[in-house]
Amino acid sequence: MKLQSTTGTISKTSGFTTPEAPREEDLYKCVHCGFCLNACPTYLATGLESESPRGRLAMMKAVHEGRLEIGPAVIPSWELCLQCRACEDACPSNVPYGSLMESVRLEIKTVGQRPRHARFARRVGFGILLQRPRLLRAFATSIKLYQRSGMRRVVRAIGILRLLPGDQVVLEAYLPELRTKFFAASNQTATPPASERKAKVALLAGCVMPLMHGPTMEAAMRVLRRNGIEVIVPAGQACCGALNVHAGERETAREMARRNIDSFLELDIDAVITASGGCGTQMKDYGELLAGDPDYAEKAERLAGMTRDIHEYLVEVGFKPPQGFLDMTVTYQDACHLAHTQKITDQPRQLLNSIPGLKLVELPESSVCCGAGGTYALTSPEMSGYLRDRKVENVESTGAMVVASGNPGCVLQMSKGLEARGSSTQVKYVIDLLDEAYSREK
Numbered sequence: 458m459k460l461q462s463t464t465g466t467i468s469k470t471s472g473f474t475t476p477e478a479p480r481e482e483d484l485y486k487c488v489h490c491g492f493c494l495n496a497c498p499t500y501l502a503t504g505l506e507s508e509s510p511r512g513r514l515a516m517m518k519a520v521h522e523g524r525l526e527i528g529p530a531v532i533p534s535w536e537l538c539l540q541c542r543a544c545e546d547a548c549p550s551n552v553p554y555g556s557l558m559e560s561v562r563l564e565i566k567t568v569g570q571r572p573r574h575a576r577f578a579r580r581v582g583f584g585i586l587l588q589r590p591r592l593l594r595a596f597a598t599s600i601k602l603y604q605r606s607g608m609r610r611v612v613r614a615i616g617i618l619r620l621l622p623g624d625q626v627v628l629e630a631y632l633p634e635l636r637t638k639f640f641a642a643s644n645q646t647a648t649p650p651a652s653e654r655k656a657k658v659a660l661l662a663g664c665v666m667p668l669m670h671g672p673t674m675e676a677a678m679r680v681l682r683r684n685g686i687e688v689i690v691p692a693g694q695a696c697c698g699a700l701n702v703h704a705g706e707r708e709t710a711r712e713m714a715r716r717n718i719d720s721f722l723e724l725d726i727d728a729v730i731t732a733s734g735g736c737g738t739q740m741k742d743y744g745e746l747l748a749g750d751p752d753y754a755e756k757a758e759r760l761a762g763m764t765r766d767i768h769e770y771l772v773e774v775g776f777k778p779p780q781g782f783l784d785m786t787v788t789y790q791d792a793c794h795l796a797h798t799q800k801i802t803d804q805p806r807q808l809l810n811s812i813p814g815l816k817l818v819e820l821p822e823s824s825v826c827c828g829a830g831g832t833y834a835l836t837s838p839e840m841s842g843y844l845r846d847r848k849v850e851n852v853e854s855t856g857a858m859v860v861a862s863g864n865p866g867c868v869l870q871m872s873k874g875l876e877a878r879g880s881s882t883q884v885k886y887v888i889d890l891l892d893e894a895y896s897r898e899k
């Protein structure tokens with residue numbers, strides 16, 4: 458006998474229990490060819506089948522067939538997956554690995570095998586802070602104060618952090634210095650002269666990027682305006698929900714998606730623009746996330762169809778090549794959620810190559826994950842650190858003065874890695890460089 462789920466069928470003996478369990482037909486698409494192995498960062502790092510996409514899929518099948526339980530035999534391997542989806546790119550059988558892993562994360566959450574403090578931190582982070590942009594900003598302001606007042610130095614010096622659980626110590630160490638002005642969605646607009654106006658778009662602010670890299674959000678508005686695009690940043694929007702989905706918190710992600718749908722679809726706009734690769738991927742997946750919601754399924758598909766990554770959109774509308782000169786060697790890091798999921802690899806390079814004076818050099822292993830992976834640096838610090846070091850060694854091998862990317866996680870991760878090595882290589886967004894080139898026009 459088979460039980461019906463919203464996404465497929467669950468056999469009665471299956472160890473999967475939620476209505477969003479991995480779909481049976483997806484689990485059996487794998488033909489064991491192994492093409493995905495060398496695309497997988499955790500397999501490259503360990504050489505272990507259990508840390509490869511094929512190995513993780515075999516465990517999912519074993520749970521589905523009732524041969525294994527969701528427990529210590531499978532959870533560590535599944536949790537070590539970065540959800541970078543490089544394996545999807547390499548797979549000739551079109552195994553939808555990303556959505557399988559998202560379902561698995563929900564299953565892990567449901568069996569409740571995480572420590573109590575981790576469950577509490579997740580409730581606060583995913584269920585409260587990410588749901589409420591104002592509260593998140595207030596929290597970030599208190600972190601800024603903690604860092605700037607010297608309290609951070611005192612706390613570290615007296616060793617009080619040793620009393621906290623391990624992942625919260627990692628969080629404290631991982632928090633970047635919040636140096637710049639926060640960017641907030643407050644209905645602000647950027648309007649080009651009427652004679653140059655090509656389109657009108659709404660910009661997604663997101664959660665982490667406006668707090669860590671507010672000036673880049675401002676740069677995105679200037680670059681769009683410079684290209685004849687009118688921009689609005691609607692105040693009612695929410696975080697995209699990507700961090701929640703990756704952590705198996707699909708219900709809270711749905712609430713965020715509905716808020717974004719209501720906020721963006723009421724506007725008379727041509728597109729919704731994201732400046733972060735991870736956010737773009739999530740919004741383009743809203744159709745799947747809300748497929749079971751009769752009130753929002755169609756609207757979710759509509760919003761997903763209107764969503765464009767900023768690099769993609771600028772190329773699509775025919776961006777103006779800048780005239781300002783930037784005399785620098787730059788290398789480009791392909792963010793997983795631009796390259797593997799949205800298949801956006803040429804457009805950021807086209808933008809960089811259009812800047813006079815800028816020399817673009819290719820980065821070895823550019824599309825191998827840097828180890829950022831949402832909250833991965835907190836949950837799997839060792840593997841994250843290994844991948845970060847491998848990435849920055851590759852960056853340094855190019856001799857570039859700047860490494861550019863299109864995702865806040867990569868920017869933060871590479872900045873940490875380069876800083877730790879005392880490197881002078883800077884990390885910037887592609888949009889920052891384009892904005893700088895426009896600003897130097899005579």
Ligand code: SF4
Nearest residue numbers: 497538539541542544
């Ligand atoms: S999503 Fe990334 S880390 Fe996970 S199995 Fe696929 S390639 Fe490996």
Ligand code: SF4
Nearest residue numbers: 487488490491493548
């Ligand atoms: S590439 Fe696809 S079909 Fe081949 S082993 Fe990996 S997941 Fe299976």
